[in-house]
Amino acid sequence: MSGLEELYKEIIIDHYRSPRNKGELPPPATRTEGFNPLCGDEIVIYIDVDSNGVLSDIKIGGQGCSISQSSASMMSAAVKGKTVAEAQEIIGGFKAMMSVHGDALGDPASEATAEPEVDLGDLEALKGVVKFPVRIKCATLSWNTLTQAIDEATA
Ligand code: ZN
Numbered sequence: 001m002s003g004l005e006e007l008y009k010e011i012i013i014d015h016y017r018s019p020r021n022k023g024e025l026p027p028p029a030t031r032t033e034g035f036n037p038l039c040g041d042e043i044v045i046y047i048d049v050d051s052n053g054v055l056s057d058i059k060i061g062g063q064g065c066s067i068s069q070s071s072a073s074m075m076s077a078a079v080k081g082k083t084v085a086e087a088q089e090i091i092g093g094f095k096a097m098m099s100v101h102g103d104a105l106g107d108p109a110s111e112a113t114a115e116p117e118v119d120l121g122d123l124e125a126l127k128g129v130v131k132f133p134v135r136i137k138c139a140t141l142s143w144n145t146l147t148q149a150i151d152e153a154t155a
Contacts, residue, residue: 009127015070020077022058030153034145036137041068043142049153053084067135072142074123091143093118098136
């Protein structure tokens with residue numbers, strides 16, 4: 001295992017053991033749930049979007065594997081305090097990272113060449129997940145659930 005892979009693994013374990021923004025928000029916060037039947041992961045997301053279109057607060061509940069829970073924790077830290085537009089950019093960047101690599105399945109050599117356009121910080125720790133297609137749904141679960149939450153909050 002390379003030094004970078006070690007670092008990525010540590011970031012994932014850290015977010016799994018000490019999840020950021022864990023909890024609930026009272027109404028009128030928007031509440032959405034996501035479920036990944038392939039792995040049994042559950043995610044509950046609460047968001048507040050203020051009158052300026054800022055994702056002023058986010059809380060995460062649920063349970064599941066380390067990939068699903070650490071991805072949700074990293075996501076919450078990445079989008080909290082951002083505008084909805086900025087959050088959607090981060091969501092797009094993360095999904096691109098997961099799908100660009102997903103499209104390269106069976107061709108490991110092309111994996112290292114694709115770089116996300118958005119600076120994803122710690123989220124890049126999840127890049128290695130694309131080598132395990134069954135885990136991609138674990139990593140993207142919270143992101144799809146957040147997209148749904150934003151749609152509902154801004155409808
Ligand atoms: Zn999972």
